Amino acid sequence: MKVYTLHHPHQFNKDDFPPLSIALGFFDGVHKGHQKVIQTAKEYADTHGVKSAVMTFDPHPSVVLSSKKKSVEYLSSVDQKISKIDQMGIDYVLIVRFTSAFASLEPQEFVDQYLIGLNAVHITAGFDYTYGKFGRGKMETLPFHARGIFTSTIVEKQVDHDEKISSTRIRELLAHGDVEIASHLLGSFYETEGLVIHGEKRGRKIGFPTANIETLNGLLIPSTGVYAVRMKIQNTWYDGICNVGYKPTFNDPDQAALSVEVHLFNYSESIYGEKVNVQWLKRIRSEKKFNGIDELIAQIEKDKDEAIHILSDQR
The missing domain is CATH 3.40.50.620 (HUPs)
Incomplete structure (x- = not known):
């Protein structure tokens, strides 16, 4: 072409x-x-x-x-x-x-x-x-x-x-976290491009290291919440979960900036500066504030199990 x-x-x-x-x-x-x-x-x-x-x-x-x-x-x-x-x-x-x-x-x-x-x-x-x-x-x-x-x-x-199938309708669906219906109308999983940047590194301290993604090219990010995702690094796809939000357990939502953080299940390499693609498969839950680190860790474990089940079904 x-x-x-x-x-x-x-x-x-x-x-x-x-x-x-x-x-x-x-x-x-x-x-x-x-x-x-x-x-x-x-x-x-x-x-x-x-x-x-x-x-x-x-x-x-x-x-x-x-x-x-x-x-x-x-x-x-x-x-x-x-x-x-x-x-x-x-x-x-x-x-x-x-x-x-x-x-x-x-x-x-x-x-x-x-x-x-x-x-x-x-x-x-x-x-x-x-x-x-x-x-x-x-x-x-x-x-x-x-x-x-x-x-x-x-x-x-x-x-x-x-x-009507329209870009406007798909944007509205993504704004509500309905990535499954949006992907159905697109004919493929919704996908965003981003750059891995340095974040606060809190995930690493609690046993769930994340890649902090700066989205590129003005692409729409789905609404806040936790999602089952795949992320492409150097032409290879990896399974994971993504949190979109303001991390209310740690931050004042009125002052915090929106973050997109992906935890990959079977990946441990340093990828700062890498350009990556994120495929959004399904929204698992909305973002919420927890009463401490232990409660947060327990919920992440549940999210991870559900994401693994979702990603397995997609295969």
Whole structure:
């Protein structure tokens, strides 16, 4: 798969690409709804003997378009998004840098420069996809803006239990700790990237050493609580439990910073500075304050036993 980053105004022309069947969308998380759009574009490419492509954007449009300083909690980093798209057998990924200048393009200008100008012969997007300044371009207006040069397919709303599958819904689920349902909608376990940093080292003192994780790339962390997880270190996955929270047994929650700490069951190496991935399998319980170290240790033992059972079932 070939990956291109486009900065507006881009310098590519039609001759730089073969005829393309392009899926359009932000595709945060590349969930099952996104997968339907991408797969539809690929099916057209395979049927008509052209190449498949996905056009996505970075950063999230709301970061640029909002009048207030806004940060977005993502479901996937750009690299994670590229990896999931690659697994679907797509030929090209086109990452458009979303800037104020790009956002100012009229719908026809966007189509001329970023679809016709990149040799699109077919476009696939979800029913609610918009393009151009103020989102004035809709899937219903795309045939007009296509100037007869490409055709298009609208993918209807994808639902699960009568609810739309959306990145917003998945974020809400993660915000409540519902990592199992979120993973079901994603089509794979929710996964975050992080860096192992120095923490307070209290876990080591009570017999449960933890890796303190600084989450990278603005990825959303599930709500506070204890989770059964897997963590990838140098391409190998290890089982463990993760505590997300403010450690109320030791700290004043009003003054403490949120921490993400992973205790691995069969790992004892020093990994400070390592980049790791955490897969979130199931929430075991909410965070709570204990009446001393002995009570905390007893609960961690219970959490560990439950996590081992959950991870064993997943195999």
